[in-house]
Amino acid sequence: MAYFEIKNLHVTHKSYEGIKDVLDIEHLTIERGETYGLVGESGQGKTVLALTILKLLACPPGKIESGEILLEGENLLALSQRQMQQRIRGSKIAMIFQDPMSCLNPVFTVGSIMTDVLQTRRKGLSRKKATQEAVKLLQEVKLADAESILSKYPHQLSGGQRQRVIIALALACGAELLIADEPTRNLDVTIQASILKLLKELQQKRNMTVLFIANNLSLVSAFCDRVGILYNGKIIEENTTSALIAAPQQEYTRVLLDAVKAESRSAEPVEGGEELLRVEHLKKYFDINDDIKHQKHLCLKAVDDVSFTLRKGEVLGIVGESGCGKSTLVNTILNLFEPTDGEVWFEGKPALGAGRKGGSAFKKNVQIVFQDPYWSLNPRWLIKDIVAEPIEVYERLGEADKIRRVKELLTMVGIEEDACYKYPHEFSGGQRQRIAIARSLASQPKLVVLDEPTSSIDVFSQEQILALLKDLKKRFGLTNILISHDLGVVHEMANKIAVMYLGKIVEFGSAEEIFHHPRHPYTKALFDSIPSLATQGMEGLKTLEGQIPSPINPPQGCAFHERCAWACDRCSCETPQQTDLGGGHMVSCLRAEELTELM
Amino acid sequence: MSNLLQTLRPRIKSFGESLYLLARNKLSLLALIVMILLILSAIFANVIIPYPQDIADASHIEDKLLPPSAEHWMGTDELGRDIFSRVVYGARVSLRSALGAVGLSLLIGVPLGAIAGSFGGWVDNVIMRLTDVFLSFPPLLLAIAMVAVLGSSLNNAVLAISLSWWPWYTRLIRGQAISVKERKFVQAAETIGTGKLKIIFRHIMPNCISPVIVQASMDIGGVILTVASLSFLGLGAQLPTPEWGLMISMGRTYFPDKWWYCIFPGVAIFITVLCFNLMGDAIREILDPKTRKK
Numbered sequence: 001m002a003y004f005e006i007k008n009l010h011v012t013h014k015s016y017e018g019i020k021d022v023l024d025i026e027h028l029t030i031e032r033g034e035t036y037g038l039v040g041e042s043g044q045g046k047t048v049l050a051l052t053i054l055k056l057l058a059c060p061p062g063k064i065e066s067g068e069i070l071l072e073g074e075n076l077l078a079l080s081q082r083q084m085q086q087r088i089r090g091s092k093i094a095m096i097f098q099d100p101m102s103c104l105n106p107v108f109t110v111g112s113i114m115t116d117v118l119q120t121r122r123k124g125l126s127r128k129k130a131t132q133e134a135v136k137l138l139q140e141v142k143l144a145d146a147e148s149i150l151s152k153y154p155h156q157l158s159g160g161q162r163q164r165v166i167i168a169l170a171l172a173c174g175a176e177l178l179i180a181d182e183p184t185r186n187l188d189v190t191i192q193a194s195i196l197k198l199l200k201e202l203q204q205k206r207n208m209t210v211l212f213i214a215n216n217l218s219l220v221s222a223f224c225d226r227v228g229i230l231y232n233g234k235i236i237e238e239n240t241t242s243a244l245i246a247a248p249q250q251e252y253t254r255v256l257l258d259a260v261k262a263e264s265r266s267a268e269p270v271e272g273g274e275e276l277l278r279v280e281h282l283k284k285y286f287d288i289n290d291d292i293k294h295q296k297h298l299c300l301k302a303v304d305d306v307s308f309t310l311r312k313g314e315v316l317g318i319v320g321e322s323g324c325g326k327s328t329l330v331n332t333i334l335n336l337f338e339p340t341d342g343e344v345w346f347e348g349k350p351a352l353g354a355g356r357k358g359g360s361a362f363k364k365n366v367q368i369v370f371q372d373p374y375w376s377l378n379p380r381w382l383i384k385d386i387v388a389e390p391i392e393v394y395e396r397l398g399e400a401d402k403i404r405r406v407k408e409l410l411t412m413v414g415i416e417e418d419a420c421y422k423y424p425h426e427f428s429g430g431q432r433q434r435i436a437i438a439r440s441l442a443s444q445p446k447l448v449v450l451d452e453p454t455s456s457i458d459v460f461s462q463e464q465i466l467a468l469l470k471d472l473k474k475r476f477g478l479t480n481i482l483i484s485h486d487l488g489v490v491h492e493m494a495n496k497i498a499v500m501y502l503g504k505i506v507e508f509g510s511a512e513e514i515f516h517h518p519r520h521p522y523t524k525a526l527f528d529s530i531p532s533l534a535t536q537g538m539e540g541l542k543t544l545e546g547q548i549p550s551p552i553n554p555p556q557g558c559a560f561h562e563r564c565a566w567a568c569d570r571c572s573c574e575t576p577q578q579t580d581l582g583g584g585h586m587v588s589c590l591r592a593e594e595l596t597e598l599m
Numbered sequence: 600m601s602n603l604l605q606t607l608r609p610r611i612k613s614f615g616e617s618l619y620l621l622a623r624n625k626l627s628l629l630a631l632i633v634m635i636l637l638i639l640s641a642i643f644a645n646v647i648i649p650y651p652q653d654i655a656d657a658s659h660i661e662d663k664l665l666p667p668s669a670e671h672w673m674g675t676d677e678l679g680r681d682i683f684s685r686v687v688y689g690a691r692v693s694l695r696s697a698l699g700a701v702g703l704s705l706l707i708g709v710p711l712g713a714i715a716g717s718f719g720g721w722v723d724n725v726i727m728r729l730t731d732v733f734l735s736f737p738p739l740l741l742a743i744a745m746v747a748v749l750g751s752s753l754n755n756a757v758l759a760i761s762l763s764w765w766p767w768y769t770r771l772i773r774g775q776a777i778s779v780k781e782r783k784f785v786q787a788a789e790t791i792g793t794g795k796l797k798i799i800f801r802h803i804m805p806n807c808i809s810p811v812i813v814q815a816s817m818d819i820g821g822v823i824l825t826v827a828s829l830s831f832l833g834l835g836a837q838l839p840t841p842e843w844g845l846m847i848s849m850g851r852t853y854f855p856d857k858w859w860y861c862i863f864p865g866v867a868i869f870i871t872v873l874c875f876n877l878m879g880d881a882i883r884e885i886l887d888p889k890t891r892k893k
Contacts (some may be wrong), residue, residue, distance in 0.1 A: 016616040334790050363792035376783035380805040390791045421608065436787075443791065 001073055002029040003209060004177060009067030011045075011052055011233075022048050022062070023233040032176075035203065035210045037224030037241070039217055039256065041458040045233040046213045047098075050181050053211075054095060055084045071177065090121060094175035096166055098182040103166060104154035110165055111150030114138075114172065121173045137168040142198060160191035164198070171202065178203070181213045188321040189485060193529040196223055217256050218530075221245055229253050259459035259488075273312030275348070276479050277333075277447060282306045282342035284325075284332045300552050302328040304503035305342075310447075310496075315473070315480040317494030317511065319487065319526065323551070325503040326483045330449050333481075334368060346447075364394050367440040371452035373432035377424040383410075383435060384420035390443035409438040413468060430461025434468065441472065449481045454489055466492060487530055491515060499523045502551050502559040505578075509585035519587045519596060521564045558590065566595055617885045627881035634874045641691040648684035656839035664857050674859035676850070682859060685841035686867050692842050693871065696757045696835075697822040701815050703761035708768030709811060713804040715769065716776025717795075727773070730766035738763040739825060746834040753826075753842070756835035760825055764818070768811055775807035782806070809886040817879030820872035827868055843868050 011023035023045045030036045040046050051057040053069055055076065069076040076088060097103045104113060114134035119125050125133075131150065138146035141164040154162060163183060170178060180199065184192035200223065203210050214220050220227050221241055228238040229252065237250045248254045284303040302325045310316050318326045332339050335352065344351045351362045367390070370376035377386050387406045391397055397405065407417045413434040424432055433453065440448055453469065454462040466489065473480060484490050490497065490511070497514045499507040499522065507520040518524045549555050555562050561571035568591065576588045589595065621627050640647055648654070659679030667674045673682035715726040733741070738760070745759035779785065780803055788798050827844025829835035836842035838849075843864040850860030 016619045331786075336786060336789055360792050363790065366790070368787065368790045370783045370787060372783060376787050378784040378788075378802055378806070381801075389788065389793060393792045393794075439787070439791075 002070075003032040003034075003072060004030040004211075005068075005070040006053075007068045007070070009049075009052070009069065010065040011048060011057070011067075012063050012065055013048075014061045014063065021233055023052065025049070025067075025233075025235055028228065028235060028238075030177075030209055030211060032209055033207055034226065035200075035212060035224045037212045037214060037220035037227040038230055039214050039220055039227055040230030041215050041460075043458075044230045046215075046230055047181055048233075049230070050095060050179050050211075050213060053179065054089055054093060055079070055081065090117075090173045090175060092175055093177045093179060094170035094173070095179040096163075096170050096181065096183045098185045104162060106154050109151055109153055110157070114150070114165075114169060117169055117172050133172075134168075137171055138165070140171065140202070141165075141168045143168075158191075159187050160195065163187060163191075163195055167195075167198065167202070171206070175208070177209045177211065179211045179213070182215060183212075184219070185215070190321055190526065190529045192219075199223075217245070217259075229256065255463070256459055259462055275309055276312045276346070277310040278345040279309075279333060280307050280343045280345070282329070282332060282344065283340045284328055284337055285340045298552055301503050301554065302551060303332055303339075306500075306503075306505055307342075308498060308505065308508060310479060310481070312446075312479055313477060314496055315482055315494045317482045317484065317490035317497045318500060319484065319490055319497065320500035321526070322485070324500040325551075326500055327451065328503075329500070330368070330451060330481060330483060334366060334449065335363070360394075364390075364443045365446045366449070367443060367445040367447075368449040368451060369433070369436050369440050369453050372456045373424075373429055373436050374456070376436050377432060377439075379424055381423075382420065383422055383424065386424070386435065387439045387442055389439060394443050405442070406438075409442055410435070412441070412472070413438045414464075428461070429457035430465060433457055433461070433465055437465075437468065437472070441476070444476075445478070447479045447481070449483075450493075451483045452485070453482070455484065455486060462489075469493065487527065499526070502549065502554055504559065504588065505586075506560065506589070507585075507587045508578075509581075509587075510583070513583065513585050517596075519581060519585070519592050520589045521566050521595065522560050525563075525565075558588075566591060620885045621881050624881060624884070627877055627884075630874045630877035630881065633870065634878055637690055637871060637874065638694065640687050641694045644688045644691045648681075648687050650681040650684045653680035653684045654688045654839075654841050664853065664860070666857075667859055673863040674857070676846075676860055677853065682846075682863055685846060686843070686863050689841045689843045689846065689864065689867060690871070692753070692836065692840060693823050693826060693868075696753055696826045697819045700757045700760040700764065700822045700826070701818055703757070704764040704818075705768055705811070705815060707761070708765035709772050709804065709808070710800075711765075712769035712772025713776050713799050713807065716773035716807075717780050717799045717803050719777075723773070726769065730769050733763060733766045736763065739828065742825065742829060743832070743834060746829065751834045751837060753830075753836040753840065756826060756829045760822055760829075764822070767814070767818075771811055771814055772804070772807050775810060776803050779803050779806045813879055813883040813886060816882050817876055820875035820879075823868065823871055823875070 006025050006028040008027075009023055009025045010021070013020050013022045038046055038049070048057060048062070052062075052064065053076065057064070064077060067077065071088070071092060076084070079088065104110070108116075111131065111134060114137065115127060115130035118130040118133055119127070134150060135146045138149055143149055143161060143164050149157070149161070149165070154165075157165065167183075178199075183199070184195050187195065196219070199210070202208065210224075212220065212224055217227075224241050226238065227241050227244050228235045229244075229250065230236075231250075231252050237244065237248070237253050239249075244253065245257065248257055282303055283301070283305055285299040285301050287299050304325075306329055308316070318329070320326055328337065331337050333344055333351075339352060346362055346365065351366075384403060384406050387409055388402050391402055391405055403420065406420060410417060410419055415431060415434050415438065419427070419431075419435070424435070427435065437453075450469065454465050457465065469480075470493065472478065480493070482490060482493050495511050497507075497509065497511050498505045499514070499520065501522050507514060507518065507523045514523060515527075518527060549559065549562060555572070557570075557572045557574055558564070558567070558576050561567040564571065570590055574590060576590045578586045578588050579592060580586055581592065621631060645651060650657075656678070657680060659675075662671075662675050662679035663677050665671055665675045665679075671681050671683065673686060676682055676685070711726050711730075715723040736744075741763040742756065742759040745762060746755050749755040749759070776799075785798060785802050788802050793802075826835055827842070827847070830842045830844035831848040833848070836845050838845070846864040847861050850857070850864070854861045
């Protein structure tokens with residue numbers, strides 16, 4: 001008898017459009033101690049499955065039509081909510097949700113959340129005992145300084161710390177089956193690696209079984225023994241991890257694999273034309289008004305003395321952990337934020353603080369495509385109005401001419417013309433991103449900023465969007481700035497790369513150089529912590545220890561020295577200057593020269 | 600023409616979807632049907648009512664204060680007028696004044712709120728302190744004071760009510776606008792170079808409007824009550840207008856012997872207010888999926 005088994009599970013969802021099948025799983029078994037990876041994109045039914053197993057699915061609109069979910073031979077679907085609560089949830093099956101920001105109650109301290117859970121589960125546990133237990137659990141998930149964390153509120157913890165607290169909560173009652181629903185989704189790559197390592201260790205130590213849900217095959221390849229691919233609610237392929245990666249049977253699996261294999265393709269080198277954009281010593285500090293403590297002169301240095309030059313036809317990729325200032329940098333260049341200091345030159349003319357007229361010429365020439373196409377299109381506008389918005393601002397066109405232009409733009413990005421009279425919610429994420437691209441091109445710009453253009457759309461569309469972007473870039477001779485945490489995307493698109501850390505560019509150079517010969521320890525650590533298909537087992541996954549320091553109070557000397565494996569005494573007192581290693585490869589590291597051999 | 604049809608098509612679809620969501624709750628469906636009946640009877644009051652001349656000051660003293668019968672479904676009043684006719688016609692008076700008052704408050708409150716929320720800073724401060732001034736008076740008291748200055752009439756009562764009502768919408772919209780202006784499509788419009796006013800009125804405001812629609816549909820019930828109260832106090836509709844509050848006020852001297860005089864206008868107020876409140880709940884469920892019951 002298998003430890004965990006799903007048989008003929010059929011779940012439907014009822015809505016205005018009618019009844020839709022969301023899950024149709026014929027058979028799925030997980031043996032004790034196994035790690036099973038369930039991979040699929042959003043909307044394929046992964047989370048519905050997790051909720052169904054725990055009997056937390058909202059019914060209606062959901063409905064479990066038929067099937068059995070067996071845990072050690074016992075059918076969970078036949079149990080009442082009360083029995084689930086008492087015997088299964090928490091004590092036998094625990095779940096880690098994907099968003100650590102929203103699943104800890106913000107009005108309680110970590111300590112009271114944890115002791116509360118412990119005391120509910122184990123009747124008669126005194127408060128003191130429960131606190132001791134909580135400390136032990138926090139130490140088990142490797143949270144340094146467990147006692148002080150108990151007295152903190154969730155918002156005082158970083159994303160990685162919160163996810164560790166949630167893992168501790170999941171462990172609190174000795175669950176044997178752990179459902180991890182994209183546990184690293186909103187975390188940084190560097191933190192992602194350490195959370196995965198922790199989960200693996202805990203699993204081995206406690207002999208747990210893990211159902212690991214992910215949207216990305218590269219995460220699973222390092223972590224899981226077996227993988228199932230979920231597509232449209234069905235498991236279309238299942239195999240051991242290595243066999244699945246080596247010989248995928250289904251087209252969909254191949255697409256998923258290709259999406260994470262992007263490193264095989266790299267951007268074509270571009271002869272840089274004349275200078276298009278020059279950023280000089282740009283600074284953006286945010287004042288922090290701490291009214292309660294009356295602390296003055298606090299400021300958050302989101303962008304701290306950044307300079308670079310972009311030539312016509314180049315694609316600059318900006319990479320770094322979240323909070324490093326990538327988005328602020330771009331928003332400041334785009335004039336959305338008032339810069340604290342510094343200058344931006346566009347085609348040899350100053351772009352910041354220019355008069356109204358000059359400003360609008362700059363705006364016409366510089367457009368942006370945002371990360372999330374669900375929020376970047378006004379949900380109450382028709383597509384024709386959305387795409388025509390820049391045309392309305394810069395050109396006086398009659399209604400008929402305007403519609404004709406909109407249709408041209410839509411055809412160009414591969415959207416059918418009758419989309420004009422639809423609302424954004426009628427389109428998929430990929431299609432919406434195409435519409436956003438069409439809008440960004442409507443004013444015939446020269447520079448288009450791409451802020452994580454593919455990170456919130458499914459893999460099928462990702463490839464097509466990248467191809468479209470490359471095609472449009474060629475056709476119109478565009479210059480791009482690309483922000484992405486997905487190094488595959490950066491590798492494919494960018495021919496120059498800037499690595500940012502705490503508001504500063506720590507390394508800048510051609511993509512070729514930076515990918516193959518990273519000179520800054522941070523760049524190297526960043527690249528190493530990203531799991532790829534080649535990563536076999538958790539040993540291959542390097543982690544970058546420690547949290548990103550607060551940009552309000554950055555460390556003395558080199559901002560990275562606290563987390564750097566190569567730091568020496570000098571690093572903690574001397575601030576490194578940008579040095580040119582030749583060929584425009586700039587790096588801010590005191591030991592750049594010596595480390596070339598060491599790394 | 601075809602353009603117009605194409606523009607309307609998605610709206611018709613979303614209307615169908617809303618209707619489907621609404622029909623899932625039987626109580627909301629009932630409220631919707633009763634509300635449609637109310638509105639229809641208000642529109643076609645002249646055609647429906649059996650004694651059209653009774654809505655003015657016709658008098659048939661010989662028929663005064665008759666109990667409900669086949670001839671006079673709700674009896675007659677002290678001048679022998681048919682109460683059924685007057686109650687049905689009263690729906691027109693009440694709905695018109697309620698819609699007028701809420702509409703006027705929206706007209707003042709919504710743009711001010713959108714401006715306050717989008718601009719922030721001193722503009723926000725000035726507008727919000729102004730709303731504070733209006734909010735510091737109890738609405739009924741403020742209305743009474745204004746009617747006392749302007750003179751008693753239904754139109755003045757409507758004006759007075761809207762002047763005491765708009766700050767609520769301003770606050771509601773402002774709160775929404777503050778969160779909507781952080782959305783990406785607003786930033787997108789800024790990078791495109793769209794003008795500030797266009798951003799406020801075409802991007803931000805339409806996306807703030809949902810909670811206001813919910814609030815307004817619930818407020819209609821409240822405003823009907825307030826109009827009735829003012830009329831009851833003699834500060835709203837004047838004789839011989841068939842206004843429900845005024846009818847109750849006139850009928851209370853004959854209560855409880857001639858119960859029908861007060862009861863039927865009272866029941867009309869009760870049903871109308873209840874329906875609008877239920878509709879408000881239903882609209883909220885449609886517009887905000889988070890509050891939907893499982």
